[in-house]
Amino acid sequence: MSDPNQISFVQAFFCSAFAACVAEFCTIPLDTAKVRLQLQRKLGVDDEVGLPKYKGLLGTVKTIAREEGISALWKGIVPGLHRQCLYGGLRIGLYDPVKTFLVGSAFVGEVPLYHMVLAALLTGALAIMVANPTDLVKVRLQAEGQLPSGVPRRYSGAIDAYITISRQEGIGALWTGLGPNIARNAIINAAELASYDQVKRTILTIPGFMDDVYTHLLAGLGAGLFAVFIGSPVDVVKSRMMGDSTYKSTFDCFLKTLLNEGFTAFYKGFLPNFGRIGAWNVVMFLTLEQVRYTYYLAYAVIICNL
Template sequence: MSDPNQISFAVSFLCSAFAACFAEFCTIPLDTAKVRLQLQKKAGVDDGVGLPKYKGMLSTIKTIAREEGISALWKGIVPGLHRQCLYGGLRIGLYDPVKTFLVGSAFVGEVPIYHMILAALLTGALAITIANPTDLVKVRLQSEGHLPSGVPRRYSGAIDAYLTILRQEGIGALWTGLGPNIARNAIINAAELASYDKVKRTILKIPGFMDNVYTHLLAGLGAGLFAVFIGSPVDVVKSRMMGDSTYKSTFDCFLKTLLNEGFLAFYKGFLPNFGRVGAWNVIMFLTFEQAKRFLRG
């Protein structure tokens, strides 16, 4: 018989990859709106920039749908699903095994919060290092509509984007923005998984609450809110590094954004980001918990 830990990881990986892909498909219009808002610079920063084109989550979604068609809201869905299969499956699938390794297999009782955070930081960093090329292509495709009118689109689709980047920029370019991406995803993964874990355990201690969809929904919302507050600044830098090649480095991007647009620029797209991350976490964790129960009987 196979090792129980291997079975547990396999089940967790399959469930989390499926749940992450489903959540990605449902919420990618919000993510596209978030990326456009993050890439949009303050009036006066660009040459001749007037009033901002995008003015909020719903307005941005409407503008994209009107000018580019509804399908533009799902631009980047193919690499997005590639990303979630790798990143979503690994970061969640490895979380419990890494957490167990940190506390020791003989540990009994509730795992300390700092072990939860460390486990999520490690799995988030490892997973996004592997999945960075998919994230890069996703952001590049989502930012296509941000190009000025009349400028030809760079890529015809996900596969063309991978091949074009490889051919024109080299294999290393697929890991553009890896630094802020590791920072962002390690931090957000810690915020999501550790907070979900902790909130769920706390809720289950309250009389009347059980391990059901209501508990999963509340824990998922808490995880999403905490993740956006913590991760929004590095998320903005990551999106700009991947979507705009004018920045020389992560620090250059951070400094120019701060000096030209102020600290609040790091929370551009906050509402669509929370709408997306909050909805994503609720859908993902609900789907993950149900898929896990189904596979484990």
Template sequence: MVADLKHKTNISFAGTFASSAFAASFAELCTIPLDTAKVRLQLQKKAIGQDGLALPKYKGMLGSVATIAREEGFFALWKGIVPGLHRQCLYGGLRIGLYEPVKSFYVGNDFVGDVPLSKKILAALTTGALGITIANPTDLVKVRLQAQGKMSSGVQKAYSGALNAYSTILRQEGIGALWTGLGPNIARNAIINAAELASYDQVKQTILKIQGFKDDVYTHILSGLGAGFFAVCIGSPVDVVKSRMMGDKTYKNTLDCFIKTLKNDGPLAFYKGFIPNFGRLGSWNVIMFLTLEQAKKFFIKEA
């Protein structure tokens, strides 16, 4: 995805944005069932049975996927796909499309050699924060739709679809509600974007220095897995807070959500859904970067 500044390529921002948006959307389409399972696990609070023991409804990645499919139907696993694609077109296009220009800005146009990791992280933090500030409403609607479980007979769902969700939130909660959870969402996406793009950049750069490796599919897969792992390890706590704030309107603010989650569910709650999150982000990054590397070939002209 990322070209060392020693090997400059001629590609317009429009070309980078288009290929990034396409790659991110394709990865979203392939992996959203795991994301739906992750959201349900993150929103799940402790339930107490008659014997006083906790009885969680959703158990693990595959268990959650199976429960959702059994109770709500197979296609319920793709809840939120429409705003999810809206999100990836906006956020994916911006955060990835702007990464190279912003990185070049931070090191200077005359820089030659390997870009320092600190500059890569700074560039990814910047583009992640900017991108999600614009795309937050799409993220909110996606989480709200994913959070809707099977309703009891006669109980109407809060939202019938993406457009209905946008209009209902606007009408009932006001335009500002579309930016609910913006604080933790900026923190989460800036951090995860830095973990993904900077680690992919760094891992790929390191691998290509090893004898026998070249810029091919195998390198892209290894780099994508590394990006996904770092993203989950670093971003899981803020991801949980973001999901809870967007999926549950009872929290006053980010700090309130953090404190209540810690008090009621314990510190491990911040890593709820870790396995499905890694399963999702690991596979998401592999698919996205593989697709992106191929898509950019339609726009790249060697300088």
């Protein structure tokens, strides 16, 4: 990404939060489809025809839109934006400062890959510890559509969900699934941010490529692919822990999923997950690079006129 020495953490936080929110709004329909597919068990089939209710990315999106309305695809957008303001702003905004801290302020040259990975692991874990309640509420709202017809919805909206969960299950329940969520987000954050930097660095060594939108697009897709391959298993466990309170622990969820459905269940919803994370990374990094460039340009104009 651009030179972090020209931007403060507060400015980096707001740039990152804005870019993450834009990406969230554009891609949350794919995330809703992914969550529905992950929560669907092999035994949880349609009672009438004995077949899985949701099939594939487009099929799931079509089913949700037909049965619940188009707006249902954006169910969970409010806590999703809450999440990205906190989680996106912190994990991306802290990434460059933590990299600088790890290598030392006097370091000159390209930051080693293992330092980039470690920085992203740390910022991903820290950010989700703060933002876990927003993630929980988003998943709960996205899962609402799976309730049987005629059963009243548990929550009327995001704020009601925060209050209801705290009142009925205790404040600590807002951090349900924190263990797999830390694992998932630390790993995916490392895969996204470190791989984006590394892929972008590699692309720029190829003759004819410059630091422009085409390079950002390719690097964003590469980051999304790495993130999905590495993070899918913990992502499935996280979604099931948050969407279903019957599991006793993270290990219980992992073991029951493995024994009842096999290892492939951990890659359930892989294509919508890649579609979601790949698209999310492309939109987020393109937006972030442009927002930062605009800031640098405005800063340079102001300095030149002083």
